[in-house]
Amino acid sequence: MAETVEFELVSPQKLLKSEAVEMVVVPGGDGDIGVLPGHSLLISTLRPGVIDIHEGGKVRESIFVGGGFLEISPERCTVLTEESTPVGDIDKAAADARLSAANDALASADDATRVAAEASVKVAEAMVAAASRAS
Amino acid sequence: MPNLKDLKNRISSVKSTQKITSAMKMVAAAKLRRAQEGAEAARPYAERMERMLNSVASSMVGVDGAPPMLAGTGKQDTHLLVVCTADRGLCGGFNGTITRQTRKLAHELKAQGKTVKLLFVGRKAHDVLKREFADSIVDAVTGIGRRGVEFTEAMGVADKIITMFEAGEFDVCTIVFNRFQSAMTQIVTEQQLIPFSVAESEDVEAASGAQPVYIYEPDEDEIIAELLPRNMGVQVFQALLESSASEHGARMTAMDSATRNAGDMIDSLTLTYNRTRQAFITKELIEIISGAEAL
Numbered sequence: 001m002a003e004t005v006e007f008e009l010v011s012p013q014k015l016l017k018s019e020a021v022e023m024v025v026v027p028g029g030d031g032d033i034g035v036l037p038g039h040s041l042l043i044s045t046l047r048p049g050v051i052d053i054h055e056g057g058k059v060r061e062s063i064f065v066g067g068g069f070l071e072i073s074p075e076r077c078t079v080l081t082e083e084s085t086p087v088g089d090i091d092k093a094a095a096d097a098r099l100s101a102a103n104d105a106l107a108s109a110d111d112a113t114r115v116a117a118e119a120s121v122k123v124a125e126a127m128v129a130a131a132s133r134a135s
Numbered sequence: 136m137p138n139l140k141d142l143k144n145r146i147s148s149v150k151s152t153q154k155i156t157s158a159m160k161m162v163a164a165a166k167l168r169r170a171q172e173g174a175e176a177a178r179p180y181a182e183r184m185e186r187m188l189n190s191v192a193s194s195m196v197g198v199d200g201a202p203p204m205l206a207g208t209g210k211q212d213t214h215l216l217v218v219c220t221a222d223r224g225l226c227g228g229f230n231g232t233i234t235r236q237t238r239k240l241a242h243e244l245k246a247q248g249k250t251v252k253l254l255f256v257g258r259k260a261h262d263v264l265k266r267e268f269a270d271s272i273v274d275a276v277t278g279i280g281r282r283g284v285e286f287t288e289a290m291g292v293a294d295k296i297i298t299m300f301e302a303g304e305f306d307v308c309t310i311v312f313n314r315f316q317s318a319m320t321q322i323v324t325e326q327q328l329i330p331f332s333v334a335e336s337e338d339v340e341a342a343s344g345a346q347p348v349y350i351y352e353p354d355e356d357e358i359i360a361e362l363l364p365r366n367m368g369v370q371v372f373q374a375l376l377e378s379s380a381s382e383h384g385a386r387m388t389a390m391d392s393a394t395r396n397a398g399d400m401i402d403s404l405t406l407t408y409n410r411t412r413q414a415f416i417t418k419e420l421i422e423i424i425s426g427a428e429a430l
Contacts, residue, residue: 010183012286012372014176030352043187044352045361069362071187078183082286 003037006076007053009063009084016084017063023054024077026070033070035077042072046079048126050087050133062087064130066123083123090131099124139415142408146401153397159225160390167318167383173283174315174376184362184369190349191359192331202356204297204363207330208306213250215273215305216240217296217328217371218264219312219378220257222277227389229313229321229382230259236323237311241268252305256292256375273299284379289372296371297364300329312374313381318388321381328370331363 004020025034027049033042046068053061068081102124106117192205218237220230237260241251253268255261255275265272274295279288296308308329313321351358 008179008183010180012177012180012289012369013173015179028352029357033352040350041348042350042352043191043358045358069184069187069358069365071183080180080183080187 005035005037005039007035008076008078009051009065010078010080011084012082021053021055021060025052025054026077026079027051027065028070033072035072038074039072039077040074042070044070044072046070046081048123050126050130051079062130064090064127066127067119087130087133090127092128092131095124095127095131099128137407137411139408139411142404142411146404146408149397149400149404153394153401156390156393156397160387160394163226163383163387163390167380167387169283170376170380170383171315174373174380177372177376181369181373184366188331188359188362188366191351191355191362194349194355202359202363204300204329204367205331205359208303210306211249213252213305213307214244215252215254215296215299215308215329217254217256217292217308217310217374218260219310219374220255220260221378221382222258222279222281224259225389226382226386229385230263232321232323233311233313234260234263236325237264238267240309240311240325241271254292254296257378273304279375284372284375286368286372289375290368292375293364293368293371296328297367305329310371310374312378313385315377315380315384318384321385324377326370326374328367331366 004022005024007017007019007021007024008015009017023034023036025032027033027047029045029047032049033044046065048067049065051063051065052059053063064085064087065079065081066083068079070080071078099121102117102121106114106121109117216237218233220233224230237253241253244251251268251271253264253272255264255272256277256279258275258277261272261275261277276292276295279292299305300308307327310326310328312324312326314324316322
């Protein structure tokens with residue numbers, strides 16, 4: 001058994017996942033970060049994307065997250081996110097609908113709402129990408 | 136002498152009241168359990184958020200150009216009070232204590248020559264205070280937590296606060312809510328949201344030797360700019376969860392004692408009813424006997 005790192009996925013409502021994994025790849029604000037045991041201390045933002053849990057050289061589980069924060073210590077990787085769905089559960093049609101709704105919202109956004117609208121477009125785009133990767 | 140018919144009506148009306156209060160008690164107990172579970176489940180997120188924020192913030196304390204949400208605006212002239220109450224009554228002293236505390240706080244601040252603004256979450260305190268502080272009220276949010284408090288609802292309130300802060304409408308923000316201790320007791324709590332108070336880092340350092348040094352990606356400024364609004368949402372969320380658990384707890388206790396009072400009342404009314412009936416029968420008997428004797 002290889003060394004493991006404790007992976008935690010936390011939403012405001014509850015602790016979604018807490019388990020030992022061999023490697024996890026998370027979408028950091030500046031690019032994907034692969035977390036192995038003994039990673040240095042790091043705090044980062046999380047961009048919308050997919051978290052891959054690796055085991056035995058293969059991806060065991062993929063989870064879509066809609067942005068958040070990330071804290072890494074040598075023995076732990078904590079992801080704080082408001083939105084997460086296992087990639088297999090994403091409904092492609094729903095994701096597409098969400099993207100077009102977000103685009104519409106952006107088109108009609110004024111200065112006050114533009115930033116929020118852009119963010120929701122990004123989340124929707126990442127979700128569509130995750131959905132098409134799964135199928 | 137009370138009329139028999141009236142007494143009977145009275146008893147049946149108290150009985151139906153008792154049925155209602157005991158049903159409300161049961162509903163409140165179920166909701167309380169759910170609210171408590173919700174509050175419990177939300178704790179890990181808040182804890183980790185706080186840990187992250189503290190480690191980022193402690194590296195920024197004393198640095199020029201720290202975001203105003205962390206360092207304050209440098210003034211203390213205008214205070215915003217966020218007041219959390221329930222939308223509905225019949226929950227004992229729950230709304231009353233919050234309202235009283237808010238009034239006291241507002242008067243104290245005004246006495247110090249500061250401007251007070253009020254943001255209400257939940258209808259009750261707004262109903263009571265809207266006349267007294269008509270020109271201080273900025274907004275009232277209602278309908279939160281009807282089916283359990285959602286994080287998005289808390290984020291909505293937090294956004295409102297942040298927008299106001301960025302527009303420079305206040306300097307200090309405090310949230311007033313009931314902290315849940317048990318179904319019997321709720322503690323009125325004031326918690327400062329802006330400027331965010333960093334936990335005493337001396338304690339942390341003393342406990343763990345040296346503060347661990349983190350790598351920040353992209354950098355501290357950007358992380359803190361994202362963390363602070365999110366943390367605000369979390370703080371509001373926590374307060375709302377506590378407040379909703381307290382509300383159901385208070386309602387459960389209030390309805391329990393109301394049910395018990397109704398029971399006592401039914402007992403005493405039934406006693407009076409039976410006595411009156413007895414007296415009535417006795418009176419009729421006396422009338423019949425004395426009538427027979429007269430013949």
